[in-house]
Amino acid sequence: MSGTPLPFPERIELAGEGLVLRDWTEADLAAMPELFDHPDIAYWTPIVSPFDEAVARARLNKDRQMRAEGTTILLAITVDGRTPLGEVMLRRAPEGAEIGYVVGPAHRGQGLAARAVRVMAEYAFDQLGVGQVVLELEAENAASVAVATKAGFGLLDVPLIRGEEKGRPYALQTWGLRRAL
Structure with a gap:
């Protein structure tokens, strides 16, 4: 197998669990x-803050670049295929794949992230x-721990991932879900 991952499809739309996950567009x-300019999101995620339309444009461009490189996809979380309520990310990783998510503050409490x-x-x-997907999250982020649990993930017995983001140290737990046989 070569070191260069295969590219993701140019367009992706996934439906299930009452959701439509779709590509971000200029219309978004x-x-x-x-969705993204909120203190909780700034604290718990690497998403740029403050988040304005210029940052949105840069994020859309970066999304397209990462997809073309075959490393990462970012999809809008919707219930109707149109109105974005949040985002779900999939990144190829040594463990298989890593998933990340964020739901806009006005849309929380509906189970969108777990679904x-x-x-x-x-x-x-x-x-x-x-064979396995992982979530990397801070134990203190109760909302993300709840999402991991509701989505069927279990805490893995692996070392914490330590680092610093936006001048704040973090320690990420790794939660995993294995492919059903």
Whole structure:
């Protein structure tokens, strides 16, 4: 197998669990700041803060670059295929695939993140052929721990991932879900 991953499809739309996960488009740029410019998101994620339309444009361009490189995809979480409520990310990783997610503050409490994670995990298993998907999150992030649990992930017995982001140290736990046999 070569060191260069195969590119992801140019367009992706995944449906399941009452959701439609779809590509971000230029039409979403105005909605992205409302979803991502929030203190919780700035604290718990590497997403740029403050988040405005210029940052949204840069994120859309970076999304397209990472997809073309075959490393990462970012999809809008929707219930209707149109209005973005959050984002789910899939990144190829040595463990198989890593999933990340963020839901806009106005749309929390509907199970969107756990459902999006399960749909994305199914894509990773079925379309990418990975054996395991992981979530990396801070134990203190109760909302993310709840998402991991609701999505069927278990805490793995592996070392914490330590680092610093935006001047703040972090220690990430690794949660995993294996492909059903």
